[in-house]
Every structure is written in structure tokens, then in C-alpha cells.
Amino acid sequence: MQSFTDTDTDAGDAVSTALPAELRSHIPAGRVLTDGPEYGRALALFNAAIDVRPSVVVRCATTADVQAAVRASRNHGVPLSVRGGGHDFWGRAFRPGGLVLDLTGMRDIRVDVDRRCATVGGGALSSDVVSAAERVDLTAVTGTAGAVGMVGLTLGGGYGPLLGRFGLAADNLLGAEVVLADGSRVHTDAAHHPDLFWALRGGGGNFGVVTSARIRLHPVPTVVSGTILYPITQSADVLGGLDEILQDGPDELTVDVGFLPGRDGKPVVYVAPTWSGDLEAGNAEDGPVRALSRLGTPVLADIGPVARSATLAATDAMFPPGRMGAIRTRTVRSVSGSLATVLERAAREFTSPFSAIVWHRFHGAATRPPVGSTAFGRREPHLMVELISLWEGSGRKDDADSGDGRSPHLRWLEELHAALEPFSLPGGYVNFLGPETPDQVAHSYGPNSERLLAVKSAVDPDSVFAATPLPTGTAGAGSTPV
Secondary structure, three states: OOOOOOOOOOOHHHOOOHHHHHHHOOOOHHHEEOOHHHHHHHOOOOOOOOOOOOOEEEEOOOHHHHHHHHHHHHHOOOOEEEEOOOOOOOOOOOOOOOEEEEOOOOOOEEEEOOOOEEEEEOOOEHHHHHHHHHOOOOEEOOOOOOOOEHHHHHHHOOOOOOHHHHOOOHHHEEEEEEEOOOOOEEEEEOOOOHHHHHHHOOOOOOOOEEEEEEEEEEOOOEEEEEEEEEEHHHHHHHHHHHHHHHHOOOOOEEEEEEEEOOOOOOOEEEEEEEEOOOHHHHHOOOOOOHHHHHOOOOOEEEEEEEEHHHHHHHHHHHOOOOOEEEEEEEEEOOOOHHHHHHHHHHHHOOOOOOOEEEEEEEOHHHHOOOOOOOOOOOOOOEEEEEEEEEEOOOOOHHHOOOOOOOOHHHHHHHHHHHHHHHHOOOOOOHHHOOOOOHHHHHHOOHHHHHHHHHHHHHHOOOOOOOOOOOOOOOOOOOOOOO
């Protein structure tokens, strides 16, 4: 087999009819796409700014399809990538001239009510899993959006509104079926290939193709949640009051906070609580959730019991696919003082009505596992800040370069990201890191970096799989997962 390590090599010229022919000898021809309308549709991603053309898209339906495609890509020296939800801002589902393992057809979900777990296909979306679990009064730990692939979210960590009570999505991974770089299939969990299982919980999709995952479910199909919006002029009072309420808040209450563009063009303070405990207590007028609507004079306070599937759909409606965009992230201890001022000023300078600044509180159950228990590199309480720049169309005057090669939207994003550096902890959330921030990547796994690279060296020594970024370094030679 040939190996390849240059993730940016355009292998298009090197791909002849031999690769599609080999693929079609194992996989129905209609699912091996090299051109035509179906190929074009297969290239649609969440971020419309991505313009990468793979040579072949394989619409996998079974694990055997994945195995055959992995072997074929290596036989022909073609870069390999994996598409799950296709929500990644960098478009890492595709590699130029490469072979795409499109798992969007592998969305089966099997719920085991007695064991409170589900086995989900590698292409299942978070909304698929939550909807299936709700039918039997259970739910899964997901992020805030339903259109995100469940497996990709989980492998990178998975912040979300149930984090305080049940931990990260990665903390709820019980096992996985994985196709390795040689095309072999393994089942991994705490007792089988434990090093690989450790790496999958926070290390991203860098170790193989997860064709199915077994995840823990919880009896919380309904939460108390919603949206509270305050005028930005009340920002100082709102953020100060939030700090007081949340400092010693219960695990059951997780609150996302930030700034959004308002309908009148003026930005607003965004407060999105999720209460995952007793519904009566969470919905009480004198309870901690509704107290968040009394931090000032809100322009909107829509709070109440709601199915988790509805909360995911609401986020998807806020951030639909098809816009152009970019994202950066920082990790901070709190938002107050000078940092709050920097964020408020940036919100007043939004370049698009679709952008956002949101921070997610890492607390409760997510902080309790030892930092070395999974690959996820940070376990102390913190805030993960999302800096999101989204805009529509291209070629308009306000999208044009302004002399330095960047659009106003990217300039806003990158200048804000730089402004937050003095307030930030090292590293960042790997699902939101790309090649522009190698300094953050280097510190994202903390004390877990050496072990993570050792597992990578053992299971994928030729770096066939490249998903979320890994720190650079030399893994221990000859290490073997057990």
C-alpha cells in the first residue's frame, strides 16, 4: 500500500479510472460518484465558503463499504476524508483530489431502553439521535445544534446544554466500531483496545472511521429552556448578575450567553438557559431559570418546558446551512471587566446580521473526571467562547477584499480573536480549531498530548486520517494500543 502525508496535495491528476473501477468492484456503481448531478449534490456543506473538489465520493451504506474504500484509497495513494454531518467550518470532510467516505447514508439508530443506550450510525445527526431517544422518554448528550453529526461532535469533546449534569458528549461514549487505516475493523470500549477508546473521547476522528458508536442515554426528554434577550445597553448589569447566579449554580442549570445582532440592527445580550432537573422546580417563578429574566428589562423572555428536539431545531433555524462563514474560539475563566468590554465593543461592530459571539459554561459533571481519563485536555471550570462570522453571498461590495486580502467579516473575526488572547487560557476546543491557530492546537490536549500522539503512531502511523488538528511531536516509537 502507498502512504500519503501531505494533506493538501491535489491528487486529481493521479486518479485514473483505476480507482473508481476498484471501488465499483466492491460497491454498487451508483454510490461511487465522480461527476454529474449526484456528485454535485454530495459536495454541499454547511459552510458555503468551502470550495474543495474531491475526485471520488463514496456513499457508504455498510461497514464493508468503508473498509473497501479505505483499502482502495491506499492502494492508489489518494488522500482520504470522512463526511458525517458536514458541519465543520473548515470543510475537513473533503480533501483536494481525494476520496470522500460519505457516511450520510449510515444514520441507523438502535435504542436499548433497558440499558439506556443507543447505537448510532456514523452519519447520524444529533437531531436524529435525540428524536429517536425521545420516543422512549430518553435523550442524548449533544451540542446545541441538531444538524451537527453526532459522532464528529462526540469525538472532539462535545460541549452542550446537558454538560453540567451529564458531562461532555465524549464522556457518554460507551464504545465504537472503527475501521482502521489498513481497512480492518475493530470494536473498542473500556475493555477492548482501551488506548484507542481513550483517544476517541476527545481526540477527534484522527484514528479511524467510526462507523457506529454506542452512547449513553438519560431520562430527560424535556427540559426548561428558551431565549432571553436584553438590550446591549444593559450588558454590564446582565453579565454581572449572571456571574452571581451561576457561580454556585446547580449542575442541572447550564446557560449559554453572548451577543447577537438584533432585528433593529442593534446588538442584544443573548441568554439561553437549559434546566435538566425536575421540571416543576425548573419552571417555578421563583426558580433559578426564571431569575435569569430579571437581570434587567428584557426585550424577549421565552422560557418554558420544551422537548430537547425543539431546542436543537431552534438553533438550526438561527444558523441554517448555505451561508459563508468562519469560526474561532478562545477559552477564558470568566467574562467580566475588560474582557466583557472587548466583547461588547466587538458586538457593536458586527459586520453581518448573521454573526454571533457565544460562550458556553464548562461546569458540574464535566469537570469531575480526571484530566487523563479521556483525551479531552481541560477539566477545570471555564468558558468556551465561540466567535462566529457568517455572511450571505459573495462579490457584493461589503464582501470584497479591503486591501489586505480579507473580507470585512474575516477581519472582524480575526481582530476579535487576537484581542481575546491576553485574557485566554492556553489551547482551545479542538472542534473549533484550524490551521490558522497552531499555538492553540499545541496546548489543546494539555498533559494528554504525548499519550494521544503515541496512540496515533500505533494505529495510524502513515497519518491516513486527518480530522481535527493534533499537536505536533514525536510519539513513542513502537507503542501499541492494548
